[in-house]
Amino acid sequence: xxxxxxxxxxxxxxxxxxxxxxxxxxxxxxxxxxxPVHLHGPKDSEHLGITTIYQDLALCDNLDIVQNMFLGHExxxxxxxxxxxxxxxxxxTLADLRVTTIRSIRQPVASLSGGQRQSVAVAKAVMSQAKLxxxxxPTAALGVSxxxxxxxxxxxxxxxxxAVLIVSHNLNDVFAVADRIxxxxxxxxxxxxxxxxxxxxIVVEFMTxxxxxxxxxxxxxxxAPS
Amino acid sequence: xxxxxxxxxxxxxxxxxxxxxxxSITNEEPPEDAALTEAVVLVPEVLANSLGEYVGAWWKxxxxxxxxxxxxxxxxxxxxxxxxxxxxxxxxxxxxxxxFIEAAFxxxxxxxxxxxxxxxxxxxxxGYVAAVGGTIVAGLxxxxxxxxxxxxxxxxxxxxxxxxxxxxxxxxRLHLPSFVVTLGGLLFWSxxxxxxxDVDKGSVGGVISITNSVVVDLVYxxxxxxxxxxxxxxxxxxxxxxxxxxxxxxxxxxxxxxPLSITIFTVVVTAAxxxxxxxxxxxxxxxxxxxxxxxxxxxxxxxxxxVALSFVLGRTRFGRYIYAIGASPEAxxxxxxxxxxxxxxxxxxxxxxxxxAGLVYDSRLAxxxxxxxxxxxxxxxxxxxxxGGASLMGGRxxxxxxxxxxxxxxxxxxxxxxxxxxxxxxxMATALVLVIAVTIxxxxxxxxxxTS
Numbered sequence: 234x235x236x237x238x239x240x241x242x243x244x245x246x247x248x249x250x251x252x253x254x255x256x257x258x259x260x261x262x263x264x265x266x267x268x269p270v271h272l273h274g275p276k277d278s279e280h281l282g283i284t285t286i287y288q289d290l291a292l293c294d295n296l297d298i299v300q301n302m303f304l305g306h307e308x309x310x311x312x313x314x315x316x317x318x319x320x321x322x323x324x325x326t327l328a329d330l331r332v333t334t335i336r337s338i339r340q341p342v343a344s345l346s347g348g349q350r351q352s353v354a355v356a357k358a359v360m361s362q363a364k365l366x367x368x369x370x371p372t373a374a375l376g377v378s379x380x381x382x383x384x385x386x387x388x389x390x391x392x393x394x395x396a397v398l399i400v401s402h403n404l405n406d407v408f409a410v411a412d413r414i415x416x417x418x419x420x421x422x423x424x425x426x427x428x429x430x431x432x433x434x435i436v437v438e439f440m441t442x443x444x445x446x447x448x449x450x451x452x453x454x455x456x457a458p459s
Numbered sequence: 460x461x462x463x464x465x466x467x468x469x470x471x472x473x474x475x476x477x478x479x480x481x482x483s484i485t486n487e488e489p490p491e492d493a494a495l496t497e498a499v500v501l502v503p504e505v506l507a508n509s510l511g512e513y514v515g516a517w518w519k520x521x522x523x524x525x526x527x528x529x530x531x532x533x534x535x536x537x538x539x540x541x542x543x544x545x546x547x548x549x550x551x552x553x554x555x556x557x558x559f560i561e562a563a564f565x566x567x568x569x570x571x572x573x574x575x576x577x578x579x580x581x582x583x584x585x586g587y588v589a590a591v592g593g594t595i596v597a598g599l600x601x602x603x604x605x606x607x608x609x610x611x612x613x614x615x616x617x618x619x620x621x622x623x624x625x626x627x628x629x630x631x632r633l634h635l636p637s638f639v640v641t642l643g644g645l646l647f648w649s650x651x652x653x654x655x656x657d658v659d660k661g662s663v664g665g666v667i668s669i670t671n672s673v674v675v676d677l678v679y680x681x682x683x684x685x686x687x688x689x690x691x692x693x694x695x696x697x698x699x700x701x702x703x704x705x706x707x708x709x710x711x712x713x714x715x716x717x718p719l720s721i722t723i724f725t726v727v728v729t730a731a732x733x734x735x736x737x738x739x740x741x742x743x744x745x746x747x748x749x750x751x752x753x754x755x756x757x758x759x760x761x762x763x764x765x766v767a768l769s770f771v772l773g774r775t776r777f778g779r780y781i782y783a784i785g786a787s788p789e790a791x792x793x794x795x796x797x798x799x800x801x802x803x804x805x806x807x808x809x810x811x812x813x814x815x816a817g818l819v820y821d822s823r824l825a826x827x828x829x830x831x832x833x834x835x836x837x838x839x840x841x842x843x844x845x846x847g848g849a850s851l852m853g854g855r856x857x858x859x860x861x862x863x864x865x866x867x868x869x870x871x872x873x874x875x876x877x878x879x880x881x882x883x884x885x886x887m888a889t890a891l892v893l894v895i896a897v898t899i900x901x902x903x904x905x906x907x908x909x910t911s
Contacts (some may be wrong), residue, residue, distance in 0.1 A: 255793070275795050291793045293786040295854040296779075304783055305794035313774040317712055339715075 234387070234397040236411035236428070238404070243417040245400045249367050253285035254278040254387055282364030286354040286371065294343035298335065299323045301342055302357045324355045329387055334382070339381045348379030358395075365396045372406050384410055402440070404433040418443035513721050531846065538892075541872035542905075549877055553744035556755060560678055560823060562862075562869035563757045567816035568836060569861030570768055571841030574808045576844055578787045578854025580637035582806065584626065584644030584854070585840050586833025587815045590647050592619040592810075593817025594655050597827045600671045601661040608673055616814045621647070623810025649833060656829040665829035669821055677760060677822035681753025681821035684741040690759070691733045699726040757819060761862070764768055764815060769858040771808075781805055785854030843868055846896040867892065876890045 239245045250256045252263065255274035262269045265281050274279050278285075292301045299316070301324045308315045310455040323338055332352045335345070342350055351371055358366045368387065370381040387410055392398045401407050407414060408428060415425035416439035431448065438445035469649045542549040568585055575582035592615045592807040598604065599611035606614075626644050645702050656662045669675060682690065702722045737754060745751030772778035780801045783791040792798050821827050840861075841851075846866030849856025875885045 253793075275793055279795055284794075287793065291787070291790040293783045293854070295782055295786040300779065304779075304791070305796050307776050307779060309776070313770075314776065314779060317709055317714055320714055321712060337715075400681050 234391045234399065235412050235413040235415060236407040237398060237400045237415050237417065238402060238407055238436055238440060239423075240402065240415035242419075243440070244420040245417055246369065247420075248316045248417070249285055249369055249398070249400060252278065252283060252367060254283075279361065282362065283367065284358040284363035284365070285367040285369065286351075286358055292342045292350055292354060295341060297341050298327075298338040298345075298353050301353060302326070302360055304357075306361065322360065323356070326360050327352070329393075330356055330359065330386055332356060332386070341430055346379060347374045347376075348382045351375070351379075351383045351432045352386055355383075355390060359390065359393070363395060365398065366390060367398045367400070371399065371403075372401065372403060380406065402403070405437055408433065416440055424448065470803075486839065503866035505509065509570070510605075513718065514850055531848065531867065531896055534892075534899070535863075535870065538867075538870055538874065542870070542877065546874075546877045549874055551744075552739050552742035554873065554877070556744060557737050558869045558873050559758050560755060561873060562865040563678075563761045564819050564823065565839050565843045565868045566761055566815055566862050566865030567764065567812060567819060568840035569847070569865055569896060570765065570858060571809045571812035571816060572840040573768075573844045573849055573856055573858065573861055574781070574805045574812070574836070575637065575842070576639075576849050576851060577781050577783050577853060577856055578802055578805055579788075580630065580802075581641065581841070581851070582626070582644075582809050583641040583837050584622075584648055584814075585809060587645055587648035587652060587831075588619050588622050588810055588819065588833075589813040589817035589836065590652050590827070590831035590833045591622070591817070592814030593821045593827045593831075594652060594659075594667065596674075596814075596818060597667040597669050597821050598655065598659045598661060600674065600849070601667055601669065603660050608671055611680065612818075615817070616811050619810040619814035619817075620807050621810070623813075624711055624803060625808040626810075627806025631799040631802045635792065645661065645834060652833070662829075666826055667828070668826045670825075674818070674822050675825050676756060678755055678757050679738070679822070679825070681751070681755050682759070684737075684753055687737045687741060687754045691737050693729075695726065695730045698729060698743065704728060733894060737820065757822065760819075764812070765858050765862050768808075768812070777804065782854055839868060842893045846889065846893055867896075 237245055237248070238268045247256065251258050251272070254275045254277045257273070263272065264270070265283075270277075270281060271280075293304065296304065299319050303319045308318050310318070320338065327335065327338065330352070332349075335349055335352070342353060345353065355366070355368075355371075371383055371387065375383060384406060387397060387399065391410075399407070399411065413426065414428050414431055414436060416423040416436055418441075419437060421443070423443045424445070426448075435445045435448045439448070539550070548554060568589060571585045571589075572582060573787070575585075593620055594613035596608075596611045599606040599614060600608055625641050626637075629635050629640045635737040656665050657666060658669075661667055672680075702725065703719070706719070706722050736758070740754040740758070741752050743750055743752045772781065780791060780796050780798075783794065783796065783803060784798055788798055791801075817827075820831070843861045843864035844856065845851060845864065846867050847856075847860030847861045847862065851865075868889065871889055872885055875888055880888070
């Protein structure tokens with residue numbers, strides 16, 4: 234699990250939008266499992282197994298949990314939506330992730346709390362057999378207990394063998410879950426290294442100035458984006 | 460709680476109200492999000508297992524602000540009772556059948572508009588598109604062309620579909636506001652309508668008369684009483700079979716399903732409504748010794764269209780994506796939905812259903828004329844959809860809503876006519892009904908969000 238940190242305007246959102254195929258890169262190349270790939274739309278990165286969960290969640294309030302989890306991938310039975318199959322699969326996935334605070338998977342997501350909405354978004358990613366899940370500020374809108382719930386969920390996600398890239402400027406969250414930390418500063422990769430080699434002061438220095446006098450870890454500029 | 464669903468539905472965590480309070484303190488999330496989270500739109504039916512629980516859940520939902528069509532139906536009953544007290548002719552068979560016929564045009568036009576409203580768009584051109592469709596069909600089946608009806612319908616519906624496609628493409632591909640594009644459409648197609656009457660060799664003084672018996676019989680012909688009963692029995696039977704087998708199938712896969720008593724209750728209510736409809740229509744409404752009875756063809760015609768549109772909205776990917784786009788186009792795009800295509804095709808549906816409304820208009824007058832007021836009709840179309848319960852903001856509304864709204868518009872217009880209120884009074888009263896309907900909806904909803 235890698236955390237991507239950076240101050241506002243450092244380019245975190247641009248980077249993940251590029252990875253999810255929403256924006257084309259101006260230059261540079263994207264390597265996926267060692268191969269260069271070109272992403273022309275959300276479908277392209279989806280086929281590769283990249284799923285992005287955005288800050289603003291990208292759920293439809295008027296649809297229920299099952300409908301949201303399958304949005305864009307609804308299974309069909311004789312040309313019509315196969316609700317029963319969807320409902321069973323959604324229930325199984327939520328159970329796997331031990332999301333237990335939802336009363337009914339047939340309630341509209343408008344009625345869910347922020348943490349529950351994040352859970353639905355994560356479950357949606359799991360359902361699509363993602364190999365890499367990118368989370369954009371997953372805890373920004375949440376209270377303390379909800380944040381803990383979502384962080385636990387992310388850890389469970391990673392333990393299922395899914396690569397996770399978490400974008401956050403909440404350093405508590407970053408150090409709570411990340412194995413590796415990468416810091417962006419003004420569109421450039423300032424540092425990338427194991428979380429154990431850094432502390433929050435080092436990360437803050439990288440975020441604000443792009444360098445740190447105290448850092449002596451395994452910096453890895455080869456992964457520099459764009 | 461449904462059996463076998465304990466894994467997911469087993470426990471209830473932190474209450475949403477607490478979350479929203481925390482949420483609003485700890486981050487820069489806009490404040491309306493907190494309000495949104497508090498608006499716990501619970502759907503308690505999905506948790507209920509017995510008839511009692513079901514009714515309780517339904518009542519809780521009404522009190523919670525999710526009243527659906529209930530206030531408007533209560534309003535409808537009040538208005539009907541008031542009219543009946545004022546003029547005992549109101550609830551006679553002949554007048555009720557008239558109501559259905561008047562409602563048919565507004566219902567179909569409203570159903571067309573619904574496919575724009577659900578996207579969060581608006582189509583101001585539906586009135587004149589209906590006029591163009593109706594005129595093309597009427598012109599082609601009339602002299603001197605004398606086309607067969609099916610060919611005329613194909614061309615009429617096809618042209619209206621093409622109009623929808625062009626307007627939809629302008630809106631989605633060039634990102635023009637639908638209000639402006641369809642306002643242009645309103646003006647353009649009203650001009651095109653005049654042009655059609657200029658070039659049509661069969662029009663006399665701006666009027667095309669219709670003699671084709673199939674078109675005229677849509678409104679003026681009736682299903683025979685016996686056939687009405689047989690059709691009703693078949694429809695109710697199929698509906699009962701479908702509801703019960705669907706519930707059984709869901710239960711056998713471990714999914715929650717409404718209890719049998721609820722299913723039977725729904726079937727009985729549907730059957731009762733159908734029986735009432737057929738009984739009223741089968742009363743003799745002729746005068747001077749002429750016998751006139753039976754369900755006018757336009758009633759099943761409209762019902763079939765509404766059921767078909769319900770199916771499209773509720774059971775197909777296309778319908779699901781319309782709702783998704785109406786709530787959040789960005790979320791739909793990120794889910795990999797081809798948003799532009801869905802929106803364009805939705806405007807095609809608007810055009811086709813508008814053309815069907817034009818056909819009903821043809822039948823009702825047994826003619827169509829250049830004076831067709833598509834500019835006013837589009838406002839009634841929006842009113843029908845909104846009075847029935849659809850939202851102008853997109854993402855909320857069902858195919859049944861323009862049917863309810865169309866009936867209310869017809870009741871108000873017809874009732875005021877019967878108690879000798881002039882057109883001036885009728886239009887003002889219709890405006891009041893529209894505003895009151897939206898106000899009730901909004902007040903009930905807001906109350907729900909603050910007290911539940």
